[in-house]
Amino acid sequence: MLETEKQFTLSNYKLGLEYAREQDKNDPLSTFRDQFHIPKNKEGNDWLYFTGNSLGLQPKSTQKYIQQELDDWANFGVEGHFEAKNPWMPYHEFLTEAMAKVVGAKPIEVVIMNTLTTNLHLLMVSFYQPTKTKYKIVIESDAFPSDRYAVQTQLEFHGYDAKDGVIEWKPRQGEELLNIEDLETILEEQGDEIALLLIGGVNYYTGQYLDIKKIAELGHAKNCMVGIDLAHGVGNIKPELHDSGVDFAAWCTYKYLNSGPGSLGGLFVHEKHAHNKKLKRFAGWWSHNKSTRFNMRQPLDVIPGAEGWQLSNPPILSMAAIKASLDMFNEVGMDAIREKSEKLTGYFEFLINELNNDKIKIITPSNPKERGCQLSIQVKDADKNLHKKLTEANIITDWREPDVIRCAPIPLYNTFEDVYRMTETLRTLL
Known part of the structure; x- marks a missing residue:
């Protein structure tokens, strides 16, 4: 400005x-x-x-939303998966459209599941595919500790030294904020060695909202995957994830989305990856094709889009709290x-x-x-x-x-x- x-x-x-x-x-x-x-x-x-x-x-509506599921559990037991007012089997689908609007995504690109760091690890299984020469990961120098630990342990899991594999995007001497030109310099000088950028869209410490689209453009120009931690962005800014072109993003819902302490997180996988079943991933029952899921003895048939990163049936009481909040966000x-x-x-x-x-x-x-x-x-x-x-x-x-x-x-x-x-x-x- x-x-x-x-x-x-x-x-x-x-x-x-x-x-x-x-x-x-x-x-x-x-x-x-x-x-x-x-x-x-x-x-x-x-x-x-x-x-x-x-x-x-x-x-104030959260109690009513959770009470509905408690009542249905009391009244239907296991049949609540199909007979509840909001059937539990497809419950996560009730959240998808509203969540997609909040982050600027298509419904196929978004799913509510797990917690933030768990989702980051699951996404890095797919989008961090290091080679002998291209294995480094760029983070902000003051990234949230959980992001740093996730990146360090991913590097170590793949057999790399985290001290060598982590590249920090730092503020200039005497400044607190990050400059996009410095990220461009990092990529120009070391881009051939960088496999992934994992950047906080809004920095937890300074509150700086970074240019997500520009970060994606810079990373992709050097054939790097680009992921965004939106823990401090979702429900706060408008990240327009689909248009940004980032490969993936993850977030929690208990901050600006008011879903309660320790509640579930969400993730985004760009539509360009939606039908790529060759992407490596850690899968579970809920990753599998919905129409044949209960046939049980089937080879894995991954669901297209973000739902294909799910593992297990979701915790309904947490999702009820998220639904209460997202219904309000959808209204406003x-x-x-x-x-x-x-x-x-x-x-x-x-x-x-x-x-x-x-x-x-x-x-x-x-x-x-x-x-x-x-x-x-x-x-x-x-x-x-x-x-x-x-x-x-x-x-x-x-x-x-x-x-x-x-x-x-x-x-x-x-x-x-x-x-x-x-x-x-x-x-x-x-």
Whole structure:
């Protein structure tokens, strides 16, 4: 974003509580806050909850969705697979279309299954096929630890030294954010040795939203496979996975998708791979052709598309919680969510900058197109006390070592007044 554009955007906001309340009054998504359980303090007042990037709040509808499956289990036993209101046999299919809309994919490209790192490993079985000369994997230097461990152990499983096989895409000296030109340089210099790029679409620490389509183009130009970890992107930004051309992606659903602690994840496999049955994979019963699955003694006949990476019948209670959330996302639409998100986070940025305090600094990109809703506030001298004081004031953020407070105003349940009150408390504490 040009500096003049940034100044124009920030100048749209105003100071004061009345302005915040006016924005909430005119917010077309304001009614959705009442559809969530907002945690309260001992006095019965709502917390200011800014950690939906870690665990989303519970939709009030979730209990009803799960209770439906508990009732059907009680009433039908095993016959619930066919006789339940939402039959369990095809239950994952009830989630596919809405999930595809959230990530910008075709239904054949998406499935809900397993958890994030499990799915990354299953996908790397198929899309990481190293040779003696082309075996290295590119990750961000500050990739989420689980991604790093998955990549390291994949390399070691194939007989390579992880210290040699991992290439880190690093920020420039004195900077916090990644530059796409540096990834281009890595690929120009080492592309013949690189088999896979596995990049976080939105970095968990800085909140930077990377150009997924450009990453795919750069990787494919050097005959590399390209995968994206969307843990901090799904339900937050619009990744347009199909159009991006990436080979695969994986995500969790308990952050921005509000599906509950430890709930199932999802994965994307691009349509260009949908009918390639020669792709190596770890398979299970649920990978097999649905029409002959119960014939039992059949050779593996892999389902086309993302469903072909399934292993087992899914946990219905977890999927019920996901369905509750996705039904809400389907009702609202990602366009409306992103529109409010950009405005709400922009307002948050404006108020923090107005504090004009050199003890803190926002390291998340200022350009709304290069971030989701999260702002990462870097604290000078890495003092965790500021985060502790916010928590004591019933403002729930999270701390990431060495020096960042992560704050995510969620468009479905955070308000402009939440943001105003949080920054006023921050002003007092500073």
